[in-house]
Amino acid sequence: MKNPGYVYLIFLGIIWGLTYPLTKIIAVYISPIIITWTRIGIAALFFFLISRGYQYGKKEVINALLNVIAFMVFLNVGVSISSNPGLAAVMRYTQPLFVIIIEMILGIHVSFRYMAGILIGFAGIALSVTSARFDPGVLISLLGGISWAGGTVYFSRNLKSANNIKLNAFMNAFALPIVLAITPAYFYFKYSLYIILILLGILAQAVGFYLWFSSIKLLGPIKASAGSLIVPVFAYIMTFIILGIYPNMLEIIGSIITLAGVYITLSIK
Template sequence: MGKQNDVLLFIFMVISWAINYPVIKIALRYTDPFTLLFYRVLFSLIFIYIIFRPRLHLKLSRHDIVPLFILSMLNVLIWMELWFVAETSISASLTSIIIYTYPIISTLMAIIFLGEHYNKYIFLGIGTGFAGLLVIFSNSLLVGFRPGIIIALLGAITWASGTIYFMKYHTKKDRETTNFFQFGFALLPALLIAGIARPSVSIFEPSPILVGLILVISIPGTAVAYYAFLHLNKKYGVSTISSFLFIVPALSVVFSIIILNEIPSFYELIGLILVGIGIFFSARGTMNRNNGKPVAQ
């Protein structure tokens, strides 16, 4: 695949991830966040299997089960549940801005828990990113605190924790197989939580509109986008790709304006800019430290 096709693949990936936020906001009009997560996990698992089947190694050793289960809880069940719950009380665009502080948080966690060295770019990225969060939280306190902000931040911290756990304790499975089992191990817990939150057979009777929305989230927004992410990471390195992930919340703001008519506040835009700068410098600092070589994520 040539560089021009890789650029198109990257554009598809960031658009797919960005549009997830307003689409989830719409889906929450038709169901609760717990049922929505169950269906996202179910549909994503099916289509990840279809797309990655030739590359999957489905035989598990008993030593793989616990690490994969923990990874599944952090990278799928808990952080996605927090994301969906957050969107019930704050805008889709604000949720995406806060969630995408995860590259900055994971960089800080890598320094603390993995003993990774930092340089001026990483220091600048972390400082700028947290300044963006401070702007968002300060504005929230002034206009009326919304719990979704804390919930979304907890989601970002959980996602970052999953990244650090993978870097330190990951199994020897390849990323395609690891991702498949992440969703696989999350399926039953997601169903149990949905059943407790909504003890009714109606959770198995989604409306056609809801099914359509979940397909958008699960196929381009998860399975295909992850294929693109894997391909680009292997070819260009995690740090290079991560340095441009600020585009995701930026596009999410645009899509939320177009689809939901959600107009971000001035302070949210300032927060977005600062978080975007933080993501860029954090990833660039990591790339410079590793001489541009791919690092685990």
Template sequence: MGYLILVSLIWAFSFGLIKTYLTGLDPLFVGAVRIGIALLVFLPFLKVRGLPFSLLARFFIIGGVQYGLMYGSYIYTYQFLEAHKIALFTITTPLFVSVLDDFFEKRFRYRYLVYAAISVIGASITYYKATDVEGALVGVALLQFSNFCFAVGQVYYRRTLSVHETLKPLEHFGILYAGGMAVSLLLVAAGTDLSRISVTGTQWIVLIFLGILASGIGFFLWNYGATKTNAGSLATMNNLKIPLAVAVSLLFYEVITQSALIKLLLGGGVIVCAVYLSERYARRLPA
């Protein structure tokens, strides 16, 4: 649980950096650079000797889906939706996590789905605006695909590590980034004119910082944390970054209004309650 909270804090700060410094850059290029830097960070720790090809392929595919396809579809939604609408429509990830975990486990724990739904409600309280329901359907569909890809990756990685308990994540996580990088490069080749990209020194510093911390360490700790908690808490924790991101935005980038503060406290409180209920329910389950 602690890893998930730490990563949520890291991601909360990264939103402001992206909005302030990187909005003028090609989004597919930004995604590829961040994943590429994350890959470079984890390459020195990579140890694949002794691992079966089927397992390496599984990690590669997980990374391609969770990072490559997720980033590509998520970033492309900015062509159709405003930033605050994107933030709102990402809140369905807990539902995907809960449903996918039950699907892979071939059982249905309705309480986890209920707690995930409560988390969605909490996040929507934080971000809701009356006009947010009027988003372009193409953008909404792309964003739900992005949410689905991120959910598939973390759930399937958690399931894989539960079977291969002796594996050390640090020694194979570079394979996931390699899969994500492969997909990202294909997307860049198909949709980016590299000759028109100009990156300032400040933007490179931000890209390197985000690549190492938010994408590299962040994604690693998130998936590692996913293996250390129950599916219900994992689902609900996917929305913790939303009230945290709002809090960071209000503290460092915007004027704090009474209305925003009330929504932040209410939404964040609902999400915390959902996590607490999920943890309490998990402790009552048979080992």
């Protein structure tokens, strides 16, 4: 494992996997949109304090719209209004499939092994969802997967040489007022859980996205996207460790299939 991008993906899986049980704990007491803009706000401050500046321009704005605003809004709205939030959440992991589609449209040859590995990985995730009832919330979450895929390819093609810290500082600062503007008049919030929100902001939004963009730089959009499929696997592990909730048999089998698909894709030279 000479390429540090693989190490970044493992830590990314752990960190983003951890956000599932933490969000599950606080979502009962704090509105999803409050969780979203708090994460973005903390990440914006965190990155600015480290970088003492921003990297901004038209390309950076487009990147922020795709990777932060559209992705997080579609996902949070979709999960919150869906009658099947588990399936809605899984829709974000259609992202590697759409990355391949976009790359092929742009003229990149994608090998059969890449496609097979990602399809196997996504099939494992889909298997772990016990219900397959589609509704508008699921379809909205699917748009989140599409926007994330578009953002991944866009970053790889236009901002690969960007300063990751200054870029993330700008993206989150740019996204914050937009997400604040769509906060509903009615929301619920419990102040005693704010420390978990701070932890989510630093880990999931700041450290997580830094690792994500670094992985794209080192591995390319297809391999990095395939690697992101390990997040649900770590989510089951972290949920068990923190909440004591055992994964069911479908989740275990699905995780094994997902890991096999990820291995197939990441082992390609």
